Amino acid sequence: MAEWNTKISVHKDGKSIIRGYELEELVGKISFASMVSLLLKSSLPTPGEEKVINAILVSSAEHRLNVSSIVAARSIASTGNSLNASIAGGVLALGELHGGAIEGLARILQENTEEASEIVSSYKANKKRIPGFGHKVYSTDPRTQKLFEIAKSEGVFGKNCEKALKIESELEKQSGKKLCLNVDGAIAALITDMGFSWRTANAFFIVPRTLGISAHVVEEFESGKPVRVLREEEVEYSGELNKKL
Ligand SMILES: CC(C)(COP(=O)(O)OP(=O)(O)OC[C@H]1O[C@@H](n2cnc3c(N)ncnc32)[C@H](O)[C@@H]1OP(=O)(O)O)[C@@H](O)C(=O)NCCC(=O)NCCS
Known part of the structure; x- marks a missing residue:
């Protein structure tokens, strides 16, 4: 076998x-959502899965300016960098707490056979956050509700979506706080029900959010202020003053 095998x-x-199909055959015949399935799972989706993947891509493409990935990308764009450097910087600002929690919950759903209550109690005992739950602005994530509504009507909502909702209620029961199943968590449950490996999970956010980042970078090039920095009043110095050598 050759050293590089694909x-x-x-x-x-x-x-x-591509995955056995001639590219010219695919162009104009399949949607981008179907291409996502073909590349990441090696098979074309059912019509219902295609609708759910499309909804996932739309739900993750953009949210607002004041999130880490967009602030990072626009800051990089504002200091005279290229489109690709600015987009790469924005993508690098995605992490386990922003856009990258899909993998964590998808892995739990695919590998951890414990009941929802046991999963929550062991995360709590280890003082760890359960990926896919909680949100800075939402107590109920409307994107989760919409995605699950579509998944239900398309017959894609399965046992992993149910388990994710059980973890949400257990988390509230055990911590006394409403930590909603956020859009990352919903995507984790949906892709698991559609048979995608947890290793592909974060691509379901990175791919569409690259589009949102691109729009912000172009807007920054066209109308942003050069050299973005924080305003003085947003920065506090808590170190020492007047040290002598
Ligand atoms: C998204 C997130 C950063 C929002 O955080 P926030 O609203 O600013 O909340 P805080 O970081 O102030 O946390 C508030 C409390 O809830 C707890 N908490 C928040 N998210 C939690 C989670 N997913 N699992 C368990 N506990 C959680 C915190 O430990 C903290 O507890 P404490 O008050 O006892 O210290 C946070 O919920 C989180 O880390 N979630 C997991 C990662 C994730 O899903 N990210 C994708 C977001 S779309």
Whole structure:
């Protein structure tokens, strides 16, 4: 076997083949959501899955300016960097607490066979946060509600979505706080019900949010202030003054 082996794509006899299909056959015939399934799961989605994947992509593409990834990307764009450097910087600001919690919950749902109550109590005992729950502005994430509504009507809402909702109620019961199943958590449950591996999970946020980041970077180029910095009143110095050598 060659050192670099792939089952994803090849250019052969003048044709590009993607997961077995000729690229020219796919173009104009399948949606971007179907392409996501073909690339990340090696198979085309059912019509219901296609609608849910499309809804996931739309729900994650953009939210607001004041999130870490957009602030990072726009700051980088404001100091004379290129589109690709600014987008890369925004993507690097995604992490376990912002846009990157999908993987954590998808892994729990795919590997942890414990009951919801046991999962919550062991995270609490270890003083860890359960990925996919809680939100800075929402006590109920409307994106979760909408995605689950679509999934139910398309027959995609399955046992992993139910388990994620059980974890949400257990978390409230055991911590006394409403920590909602957020959009990352909802996506984790949905992709698990559709058979995607947890290793693909964060791509369901990174791919669409790259589009939102791109729009912000272009807006920054066209109408932003050069060299973005925090205002003086937003920064507090708590170190020492007047030290002598
Ligand atoms: C998203 C998040 C950063 C929002 O945080 P926040 O609203 O600013 O809340 P705080 O960080 O102030 O936490 C408030 C309390 O809730 C707890 N908490 C918050 N999210 C929790 C979670 N997912 N699991 C368990 N406890 C959680 C905190 O430990 C804290 O407890 P304390 O008051 O006893 O110290 C937070 O909920 C979180 O870390 N979630 C997990 C990661 C995640 O899903 N990110 C994707 C967001 S779309």
